[in-house]
Amino acid sequence: MPEGDVVWRTARRLHAALAGREVLASDLRWPSLATADLSGRRVLEVVSAGKHLLTRLSGTDGATGTEGATGVDAGGADAAPLTLHSHLRMEGSWYVERTGSDGRGRRSSAGVRAVLVTGGWTAVGHKLGMLDLVPTAAEGDLVGHLGPDPLGPGWDAAEAQRRLLAAPGRPLGEALLDQRVLAGVGTFYLAEACFLAGLSPWTPVRDLPDPAAFLRLVHRLLHANKDRTGQVTTGDLRRGRQNYAHARSGLPCLRCGTTVRVAMIGPAPRERTAFYCPTCQPGPAPTDDGRAQRPLGAQRRGAARASAARPAHRTRR
Ligand SMILES: [Zn+2]
Known part of the structure; x- marks a missing residue:
């Protein structure tokens, strides 16, 4: 199972590829998130918290043209900043490839659970053990129980x-x-x-x-x-x-x-x-x-x- 160092490195790699870029298309192959659409949101940052990965996305203000289901049902919450939470569990991984490359067919693999397409890079989550989409303000519900992270910025x-x-x-x-x-x-x-x-x-x-x-x-x-x-x-x-x-x-x-x-x-x-x-x-x-x-x-x-x-x-x- 990937431990904190592997997850930290994954977050750094995703951050380098995605931060600051707008999501042009998303595909979350997860039952509870099947209708979520993250397009139009900007990736603010990707960070790790222990073995958890948090991909933080900007809110929408309507001017971006983003509408429709996001998987977050609370009234008005659709426009709020969102966090895509993932956990690699036993054999999950995220990889990054150039947008527009064929990805050697990997994107059609049965193991793919998440795809985030930006103008430069596309991130693909493979065999993820958990995938959630929550308002960023509610991240604590998913990771608030964690103890101090030796690789985190606030190591205590x-x-x-x-x-x-x-x-x-x-x-x-x-x-x-x-x-x-x-x-x-x-x-x-x-x-x-x-x-x-x-x-x-x-x-x-x-x-x-x-x-x-x-x-x-x-x-x-x-x-x-x-x-x-x-x-x-x-x-x-x-x-x-x-x-x-x-x-x-x-x-x-x-x-x-x-x-x-x-x-x-x-x-x-x-x-x-x-x-x-x-x-x-x-x-x-x-x-x-x-x-x-x-x-x-x-x-x-x-x-x-x-x-x-x-x-x-x-x-x-
Ligand atoms: Zn010995």
Whole structure:
């Protein structure tokens, strides 16, 4: 699943292509938005909020000639500035291509969920996990629950720490995946941050030796990767050596040689994978039955990386 750094990069790419341009045509292939028409609106900006993407569009004043359904039914709200909200979930992506190019037929793909055409560039949302259209003033209904975003302009480390420690007995990994605590962290940064801090993901947050330092580490990891395709936490760009724990179960730890393990973390039914080295990350861990583990997640990670790489390649800007 794309994490905050990938979504941040997607927002930057969309912003560079669309901001300031008028939408000439739109096509939202989403049941609740099938009649929405965004043409005539100007793209004001595209920003990320954790794993969420917000494409903000100007209001209409009638002079633009834009009429008709927008998918927002509140009386008079049609003219208000709107936000197109999307979430990539497991395998979504946005890519940008020159308007007028045939897009190699991609725009007719069954996976396309959104198309925004402007005079220069066309943005295509593929296999999006969520798509909403709301008045910009109501964005909070969709993203107001999110905790501080390490990649956001208003990163508030103190508030992040307060939320992280709010439930003292909660396992660290579970708290990290809770988007109400920190926005943008997924299983990759959970695994890597816990490894680098030498902490088992099942460590109760009250036992964190230095919560502020741990949050600085998470912040640093996300920033270090936001400008590049691929996620590196080892400083080593060679294939198979780019990160310590995530998707490396069954393989020897790059630091100590112990076999990296994986177990589920978090409350059912929303458990997620937590990869860890039992030697480098002492502390509580789920029952280890000693069975050899295959490198679970390696394939999924490869797919996610491929889809993350694709849009950057296609943009050609
Ligand atoms: Zn190790």
